[in-house]
Amino acid sequence: MIDLLYAELKRTWIQFIRYPTEVISGIVIILAVFYGLFSSAQYIAGPGFAFGDRLDSVVLGYAMWTLIISVNNDIAINLQIEAETGTLEQVFLSPYGAPRVFLARAFASLALRLLILVVVLLLLMGLSGSRLAFPPILLLPLASLLMAGYGLAFLLGAVALVFKRVQQILGIFQFLLLFLLAAPLEESTGLMQYLRFLLPMLPSTGLLRDLMARGVGLDWATYGLALLNGMVYFVIGLFVFRWAEATAKQRGSLSGY
Amino acid sequence: MLDTRDLSKVYGRGKQRFEAVKHVSLTLHQGEVLAFLGPNGAGKTTTIKMIAGLVRPTHGLVTVVGEDPHRQPRALRHIGAVLEGNRNLYWRLTPEENLEYFGVLRQVPRKVAHRRGLELLSRFGLEEKRQTPVQKLSRGMQQKVAIAVALIHNPKLLLLDEPTLGLDVEASEMVKALVRQIAQEGRAVLLTTHQLDVAEELSDRVAIIRRGRIIAEQSTEALLKEFSSSTYHLEVEGELSPQQIHTVTQLGATVQGTQITYAGTSENLYALLRALSPVPLVAVQRDRADLTQVFLKLVKDQPDASL
Ligand SMILES: Nc1ncnc2c1ncn2[C@@H]1O[C@H](COP(=O)(O)OP(=O)(O)OP(=O)(O)O)[C@@H](O)[C@H]1O
Ligand SMILES: [Mg+2]
Numbered sequence: 001m002i003d004l005l006y007a008e009l010k011r012t013w014i015q016f017i018r019y020p021t022e023v024i025s026g027i028v029i030i031l032a033v034f035y036g037l038f039s040s041a042q043y044i045a046g047p048g049f050a051f052g053d054r055l056d057s058v059v060l061g062y063a064m065w066t067l068i069i070s071v072n073n074d075i076a077i078n079l080q081i082e083a084e085t086g087t088l089e090q091v092f093l094s095p096y097g098a099p100r101v102f103l104a105r106a107f108a109s110l111a112l113r114l115l116i117l118v119v120v121l122l123l124l125m126g127l128s129g130s131r132l133a134f135p136p137i138l139l140l141p142l143a144s145l146l147m148a149g150y151g152l153a154f155l156l157g158a159v160a161l162v163f164k165r166v167q168q169i170l171g172i173f174q175f176l177l178l179f180l181l182a183a184p185l186e187e188s189t190g191l192m193q194y195l196r197f198l199l200p201m202l203p204s205t206g207l208l209r210d211l212m213a214r215g216v217g218l219d220w221a222t223y224g225l226a227l228l229n230g231m232v233y234f235v236i237g238l239f240v241f242r243w244a245e246a247t248a249k250q251r252g253s254l255s256g257y
Numbered sequence: 258m259l260d261t262r263d264l265s266k267v268y269g270r271g272k273q274r275f276e277a278v279k280h281v282s283l284t285l286h287q288g289e290v291l292a293f294l295g296p297n298g299a300g301k302t303t304t305i306k307m308i309a310g311l312v313r314p315t316h317g318l319v320t321v322v323g324e325d326p327h328r329q330p331r332a333l334r335h336i337g338a339v340l341e342g343n344r345n346l347y348w349r350l351t352p353e354e355n356l357e358y359f360g361v362l363r364q365v366p367r368k369v370a371h372r373r374g375l376e377l378l379s380r381f382g383l384e385e386k387r388q389t390p391v392q393k394l395s396r397g398m399q400q401k402v403a404i405a406v407a408l409i410h411n412p413k414l415l416l417l418d419e420p421t422l423g424l425d426v427e428a429s430e431m432v433k434a435l436v437r438q439i440a441q442e443g444r445a446v447l448l449t450t451h452q453l454d455v456a457e458e459l460s461d462r463v464a465i466i467r468r469g470r471i472i473a474e475q476s477t478e479a480l481l482k483e484f485s486s487s488t489y490h491l492e493v494e495g496e497l498s499p500q501q502i503h504t505v506t507q508l509g510a511t512v513q514g515t516q517i518t519y520a521g522t523s524e525n526l527y528a529l530l531r532a533l534s535p536v537p538l539v540a541v542q543r544d545r546a547d548l549t550q551v552f553l554k555l556v557k558d559q560p561d562a563s564l
Binding site for chain 2: 097
């Protein structure tokens with residue numbers, strides 16, 4: 001299993017770095033978007049506005065959103081690409097079984113994405129002079145967030161396995177996510193205050209905002225719920241993925257028919 | 258080594274229902290090459306994928322070295338496969354990297370996978386290209402790498418779906434030589450192809466499938482013999498005497514100069530040879546069917562009642 005993880009890290013890294021121009025242009029694009037967002041937020045807020053909380057949370061919200069989107073789409077998009085290029089069936093020939101292989105792949109691509117995100121955030125801080133708080137305790141809600149995120153990724157992966165064309169679904173999904181993640185539901189009152197614990201990832205993003213932008217400490221009770229939320233979505237995702245694998249084998253449509 | 262019993266596959270439901278494979282039972286032993294032949298859409302790829310655990314059979318069982326790949330993913334350690342189409346590899350990775358990656362994916366320890374990868378590359382004559390991304394290799398080389406990848410975990414059964422498709426003559430020859438070597442190492446090879454000369458050269462046994470049903474399965478040699486006519490062509494050196502011509506014609510042969518054609522029993526053939534004595538013989542040859550003739554005959558002649 002360690003070997004598999006290492007092999008996936010290596011493969012992900014090589015495929016990423018083999019054409020350096022792609023890497024550089026990719027990073028430049030992300031950076032440009034970030035920077036544009038950052039300066040327009042500054043512009044709208046006006047020069048008299050004391051930056052700080054609001055601005056930081058805009059940047060962070062966006063950073064989180066891009067991370068989550070890429071995590072969510074990760075498995076589905078790669079399944080689709082590999083079905084088209086023809087390597088997918090070779091992957092399903094692994095005696096490890098597909099869920100374990102895709103789990104290892106998820107870890108590998110997550111490592112790469114986090115690395116890119118850190119590079120982009122550092123560059124951005126250098127450009128804007130803004131400082132984001134990054135206490136290590138942040139890793140806790142990040143973990144529960146990613147668990148739920150990968151749960152959704154396996155769900156979307158399942159959709160890709162069974163229905164093949166997922167581009168539209170992914171698009172709609174991104175839109176929904178933007179709404180969900182951008183709305184600070186943790187500040188809402190009434191029913192929504194409770195419902196948000198049922199929606200994927202929301203408890204974790206609320207906590208992240210607390211820690212990074214609001215400077216509030218971690219509420220352990222809420223974190224417990226966030227962790228539970230992450231685990232439940234992760235397990236659901238894996239479960240549905242296995243069902244989708246069986247269905248695709250039944251239909252003979254693993255490689256896309 | 259490989260045993261399939263009563264494999265059947267039904268795709269779709271209701272109006273779309275389509276029986277692609279019907280009651281296919283195949284066995285394959287160590288070191289044996291089975292050519293799995295059939296017209297387009299006959300169900301070859303479906304059968305291969307059922308054996309590899311990629312398509313779930315509607316009925317029937319697959320056993321590879323005693324394990325069922327549909328029940329135990331472990332069974333996949335015994336199976337290597339190069340599937341239809343030209344991309345069984347990561348195009349951005351080099352042959353060396355592909356071999357190591359797929360080795361680990363097939364549960365070979367990383368160091369071992371690396372070492373075996375290098376061995377396979379040198380055996381397949383790809384040492385120079387080991388650092389070139391697969392994308393930049395010729396079609397023939399890519400196919401060789403794909404076969405090497407299918408062997409990285411030392412499987413007992415190798416499945417090859419149209420391994421020579423789209424290869425030029427030289428590359429096909431290389432692949433053929435490799436398949437022969439692989440079988441000699443004691444692996445069982447199941448291959449499909451539309452190039453019947455390839456099948457004839459490589460296979461120990463042939464199974465012909467048509468509309469999902471096996472219509473012939475026997476050793477290549479026996480099949481060819483069965484379909485060979487019992488017509489003999491003889492050639493002699495010099496003229497035959499009128500007496501000899503008379504006897505030979507009596508036996509049912511026709512004489513044209515130095516060429517004699519004879520279609521009869523083999524006992525009478527000796528009588529014919531005695532009659533020719535002492536004129537020197539240049540050649541005695543029996544008409545031999547090739548696999549193409551056999552195949553066309555079998556596939557065309559079967560009545561459609563089986564549908
Ligand atoms: N996933 C699928 N869903 C529905 N029908 C399928 C599916 N896969 C194959 N078929 C049908 O099953 C039949 C057998 O297909 P298969 O690919 O096994 O044939 P084949 O013998 O490999 O043909 P070829 O020589 O063209 O490769 C075909 O009629 C095909 O249309
Ligand atoms: Mg086929």
